[in-house]
Amino acid sequence: MLLELAQWLAKDIRAFNVFSYITLRAVLACLTALLITFAVGPVMIRRLTSYKIGQTVRDDGPQSHLPKAGTPTMGGALILIAVVVTTLLWADLKNRSVWVVLVVTLSFGAVGWIDDYRKVVRRDPKGLSARVKFAWQSLIGIVAAFVIAFSTNLPAQTEFIVPFFKNIAYPLGAIGFIVMTYFVIVGTSNAVNLTDGLDGLAIMPTVMISAALGVFAYVAGHAVFAKYLGFPYIAGAGELAVFCGALSGAGLAFLWFNAYPAEVFMGDVGALALGAALGTIAVIVRQEIVLFVMGGVFVVETLSVMLQVASFKLTGKRIFRMAPLHHHYELKGWKENQVVVRFWIITMMLVLVGLSTLKLR
Amino acid sequence: MQEADYGLISAKANLLGKLSAQRGRSQNPPVRFWIITMMLVLVGLSTLKLR
Numbered sequence: 222m223l224l225e226l227a228q229w230l231a232k233d234i235r236a237f238n239v240f241s242y243i244t245l246r247a248v249l250a251c252l253t254a255l256l257i258t259f260a261v262g263p264v265m266i267r268r269l270t271s272y273k274i275g276q277t278v279r280d281d282g283p284q285s286h287l288p289k290a291g292t293p294t295m296g297g298a299l300i301l302i303a304v305v306v307t308t309l310l311w312a313d314l315k316n317r318s319v320w321v322v323l324v325v326t327l328s329f330g331a332v333g334w335i336d337d338y339r340k341v342v343r344r345d346p347k348g349l350s351a352r353v354k355f356a357w358q359s360l361i362g363i364v365a366a367f368v369i370a371f372s373t374n375l376p377a378q379t380e381f382i383v384p385f386f387k388n389i390a391y392p393l394g395a396i397g398f399i400v401m402t403y404f405v406i407v408g409t410s411n412a413v414n415l416t417d418g419l420d421g422l423a424i425m426p427t428v429m430i431s432a433a434l435g436v437f438a439y440v441a442g443h444a445v446f447a448k449y450l451g452f453p454y455i456a457g458a459g460e461l462a463v464f465c466g467a468l469s470g471a472g473l474a475f476l477w478f479n480a481y482p483a484e485v486f487m488g489d490v491g492a493l494a495l496g497a498a499l500g501t502i503a504v505i506v507r508q509e510i511v512l513f514v515m516g517g518v519f520v521v522e523t524l525s526v527m528l529q530v531a532s533f534k535l536t537g538k539r540i541f542r543m544a545p546l547h548h549h550y551e552l553k554g555w556k557e558n559q560v561v562v563r564f565w566i567i568t569m570m571l572v573l574v575g576l577s578t579l580k581l582r
Numbered sequence: 583m584q585e586a587d588y589g590l591i592s593a594k595a596n597l598l599g600k601l602s603a604q605r606g607r608s609q610n611p612p613v614r615f616w617i618i619t620m621m622l623v624l625v626g627l628s629t630l631k632l633r
């Protein structure tokens with residue numbers, strides 16, 4: 222909205238042309254989302270507390286988590302409000318990619334919200350059944366995959382790009398692209414949800430990965446940079462940098478309230494939505510493998526659950542003391558803060574590796 | 583001497599903790615200082631374009 226206003230004002234005052242630069246709008250989106258989250262956060266936490274929307278803590282989890290019971294949850298709605306308002310303010314609203322990412326994020330958020338609402342407000346411990354939740358995620362993922370697949374106008378935009386190798390790109394075709402998009406969006410959404418088990422553990426990697434994806438979006442959407450760095454040029458993808466800026470800002474401000482000891486948890490409404498947003502952006506900018514690398518913590522957390530379940534079903538033995546992996550380290554004696562900050566450090570390293578693929582190819 | 587210093591520091595920390603608890607806030611300053619630094623870095627980066 223502000224872009225249109227700036228363009229209108231720029232007819233008389235040329236200084237307003239500065240707002241047409243994506244880089245500046247991305248930074249301003251980040252700051253705007255930060256301020257919105259800081260402003261709305263305390264109000265929302267008070268509301269959630271007064272409505273007694275508190276987290277229930279599983280009694281089969283680590284004992285150290287029992288004091289967390291009653292901490293307000295569904296704080297992810299705060300992130301979503303900040304991201305949506307900021308994106309509507311700073312992004313080019315004629316851009317289709319921005320709308321696709323916004324709608325996917327909000328749709329996954331809605332699924333998470335229903336699940337949280339049933340669990341926390343209606344006190345139904347089952348919430349949304351795993352099967353129903355997965356069915357909704359799949360439906361949204363498939364629709365998003367179709368929309369993205371039929372928005373592409375060049376074969377290069379549906380190629381599977383292998384980082385570090387300039388000349389290796391596999392043409393996926395429409396069906397292959399849709400299947401892969403579905404797996405990336407739904408997989409990332411669930412991976413972030415599984416990781417969201419300690420204070421600040423899921424949000425900080427989301428912030429870092431989102432910022433890095435913003436760089437990839439900017440490069441992919443810039444004809445000169447894309448050609449220079451050997452990326453496929455994706456018209457309009459640059460505008461996603463504004464969304465990524467908003468997501469990073471909102472996430473960072475949310476961390477203010479979510480840092481140990483957390484005043485609020487994001488809940489499924491936040492975790493599912495943030496994961497889906499990262500997955501959708503990665504697919505649009507053709508950087509699925511880079512997302513896989515940068516989101517290594519999410520990947521390993523998910524694998525730990527899969528391996529634990531498979532091992533217990535097949536052999537009756539557990540591989541980890543507890544899954545997801547962060548609980549394993551807690552039970553090994555690491556403090557919650559140590560697990561969280563160490564996983565952040567690992568993510569920072571992985572994001573750097575991901576960013577190095579900009580040039581190393 | 584060292585012990586006395588440590589005592590001072592912990593007394594300060596206790597006071598800060600009590601103050602923040604009285605105001606209904608949790609004690610998580612390190613991460614909040616990091617966030618403030620990140621915001622300032624962002625403002626610094628925006629000067630790349632805003633000039």
